[in-house]
Amino acid sequence: QVQLVQSGVEVKEPGASVKISCKASGYTFSNYGINWVRQAPGQGLEWMGWISPYNGDTNNAQKFQGRVTMTTDTSTNTAQMELRSLRSDDTAVYYCARSINWDFDLWGRGTLVSVSS
Amino acid sequence: QSALTQPRSVSGSPGQSVTISCTGTTSDVGGYNYVSWYQQDPGKAPKLIIYDVNKRPSGVPDRFSGSKSGNTASLTVSGLQAEDESDYYCCSYAGIYTSWVFGGGTKLTVL
Numbered sequence: 703q704v705q706l707v708q709s710g711v712e713v714k715e716p717g718a719s720v721k722i723s724c725k726a727s728g729y730t731f732s733n734y735g736i737n738w739v740r741q742a743p744g745q746g747l748e749w750m751g752w753i754s755p756y757n758g759d760t761n762n763a764q765k766f767q768g769r770v771t772m773t774t775d776t777s778t779n780t781a782q783m784e785l786r787s788l789r790s791d792d793t794a795v796y797y798c799a800r801s802i803n804w805d806f807d808l809w810g811r812g813t814l815v816s817v818s819s
Numbered sequence: 820q821s822a823l824t825q826p827r828s829v830s831g832s833p834g835q836s837v838t839i840s841c842t843g844t845t846s847d848v849g850g851y852n853y854v855s856w857y858q859q860d861p862g863k864a865p866k867l868i869i870y871d872v873n874k875r876p877s878g879v880p881d882r883f884s885g886s887k888s889g890n891t892a893s894l895t896v897s898g899l900q901a902e903d904e905s906d907y908y909c910c911s912y913a914g915i916y917t918s919w920v921f922g923g924g925t926k927l928t929v930l
Binding site for chain 1: 864865876908910912916918919924
């Protein structure tokens with residue numbers, strides 16, 4: 703079954719870091735990019751960045767540069783996204799989404815990250 | 820504030836057609852034919868329903884159609900059904916530095 707399975711809920715304090723995983727199955731992992739998109743409570747979607755599992759190339763939204771790291775492990779077909787120096791406005795559901803061209807055709811179910819003291 | 824502008828809400832009766840607009844600039848919607856649309860039910864992940872402005876993935880009903888004119892893209896849902904009630908987001912490629920931008924989302928209500 704073609705799917706992206708994400709890790710579970712995270713609760714963090716301000717200033718901490720969070721690392722979310724996204725495990726792909728049912729397709730050739732290296733053939734598609736992995737994107738990270740977040741959605742704050744009651745808000746719209748926000749693209750954070752992209753990574754190529756094929757060669758590790760990344761492209762992050764300027765807003766997150768210096769605070770986000772995206773990696774992939776082709777031996778386990780897993781992508782990870784680490785966000786550092788968390789703030790309360792980082793509270794959101796974080797999605798991984800597959801891309802091959804100019805759209806996101808497969809999404810994970812999302813990981814809720816709650817940042818609160 | 821989202822990069823692309825969508826109406827907050829639209830509504831229509833079963834069987835009618837509704838159109839959701841998505842307005843950007845020459846740097847995104849107007850500059851590339853890479854507009855996609857996503858349907859998101861409450862508590863669920865988004866689902867791709869239109870890509871490359873007007874193409875439908877396999878399994879998406881042909882009641883959903885997309886178009887673009889200048890800096891504005893549109894999603895039209897024809898023959899509205901109760902199950903179409905959802906949130907809809909547009910997305911556009913915006914070049915190598917910005918990459919992708921989303922609209923703020925539109926809530927479609929089937930009356």
